[in-house]
Amino acid sequence: MKQRYFFFMDDVSATTSVIDDLKQLGMSEDDLHVIGNDAMALQPLPEPDITHRSDVVDAAKRGAATGGAIGLVGSIVAVTVPAAGLTLGGGAILAGTALGSALGTWFSTLVGVSVPNQDVEDYRGRIERGEIMVIVDCEPDEQPQVAALLEQKYRESVLLEGNLDAA
Known part of the structure; x- marks a missing residue:
C-alpha cells in the first residue's frame, strides 16, 4: 500500500x-x-x-459507516416487528445494511466533493x-x-x- x-x-x-x-x-x-x-x-x-482537493475519501468512509449502521438498525426493526404479518429473514438484514451503506456512501460523496480536504x-x-x-x-x-x-x-x-x- x-x-x-x-x-x-x-x-x-x-x-x-x-x-x-x-x-x-x-x-x-x-x-x-x-x-x-x-x-x-x-x-x-x-x-x-x-482526493487531494476535496474531502471525498473521508466523506465516503463516514457515509458508508453511517449508512450501514442505519440500514442495519432499520433492517433489524423490520425483521423483529414485521408489518402486516410479514416475516423477513437474515437476508433482509444483510440487504438493508448493504443498501444503507451504498446510499450513505453515495450521498456523503456528493457532499464531500465540495468540501476542501x-x-x-x-x-x-x-x-x-x-x-x-x-x-x-x-x-x-x-x-x-x-x-x-x-x-x-x-x-x-x-x-x-x-x-x-x-x-
Whole structure:
C-alpha cells in the first residue's frame, strides 16, 4: 500500500526541479501532486486530483459507516416487528445494511466533493503565504530514496509523513 509524503518548496523553479529529480528516481507523474495558491502559475507541474482537493475519501468512509449502521438498525426493526404479518429473514438484514451503506456512501460523496480536504487545509496558511506543497505517493521502500534526495539537494524543504487520505 502506498504511503503519502508531503513537503513544501519555496518557489516554482525549486518545485519544478524537485519534480524532475523525483521523476528521475522513477516516480510516476500520477504519484506526484503540487498544490499552490491561486496566484501561482503551476501549469507544467502535476495537478492535484480530487482526493487531494476535496474531502471525498473521508466523506465516503463516514457515509458508508453511517449508512450501514442505519440500514442495519432499520433492517433489524423490520425483521423483529414485521408489518402486516410479514416475516423477513437474515437476508433482509444483510440487504438493508448493504443498501444503507451504498446510499450513505453515495450521498456523503456528493457532499464531500465540495468540501476542501481537511488535511490540506491544515497547511493552507503556508500555501497562501506562497509555499508550494508537493505530495508524493510512493511505496514504503521508495521513501528512503525520496528523503535522501530532499536531504541532499533540498535541505530547506520540510518532509512530513501524513495520511492525506493515502489511496
